[in-house]
Amino acid sequence: MPSDIQIVYADVRGVAVSLRSVTTRTLPRLTTVQDTVNALLTDPEGLWLCRSSPALQDQYQAFHRSVARAIDEIPTWAAQFEGLTTQIEAMSPHVVPGSGPAGHPSER
Numbered sequence: 001m002p003s004d005i006q007i008v009y010a011d012v013r014g015v016a017v018s019l020r021s022v023t024t025r026t027l028p029r030l031t032t033v034q035d036t037v038n039a040l041l042t043d044p045e046g047l048w049l050c051r052s053s054p055a056l057q058d059q060y061q062a063f064h065r066s067v068a069r070a071i072d073e074i075p076t077w078a079a080q081f082e083g084l085t086t087q088i089e090a091m092s093p094h095v096v097p098g099s100g101p102a103g104h105p106s107e108r
Contacts, residue, residue, distance in 0.1 A: 005088070012085045016078035023074045030071065034064045 040046035041057045049056075 007085055007088060009085055009089060012081050016082050019074050019078040019081075023071055026071050027068065030064065030068060034060070 037060050038057065041048070041053045041060070047053065047056075
């Protein structure tokens with residue numbers, strides 16, 4: 001009888017590594033973009049609009065904080081995936097007869 005659950009543990013671990021990597025690569029780039037936008041909106045030779053630029057800058061700052069918080073949360077998804085697979089991996093020999101460590105059939 002086919003199982004209702006199929007997990008490729010190496011794939012889950014790979015995705016977790018990728019999620020963490022996205023965070024460490026993206027946050028510095030986001031900060032660089034924020035600096036560029038700030039310079040554009042404060043430089044009279046950039047996009048300086050006497051009344052609009054300060055409002056645009058405030059709105060962009062709020063947007064930046066929101067995106068940064070979302071990116072900061074990405075590793076929690078990695079941890080959730082890893083935690084779930086670790087728990088399933090630990091209980092799989094008890095749930096699936098003949099299943100050994102890491103969900104692989106046991107050697108007989």
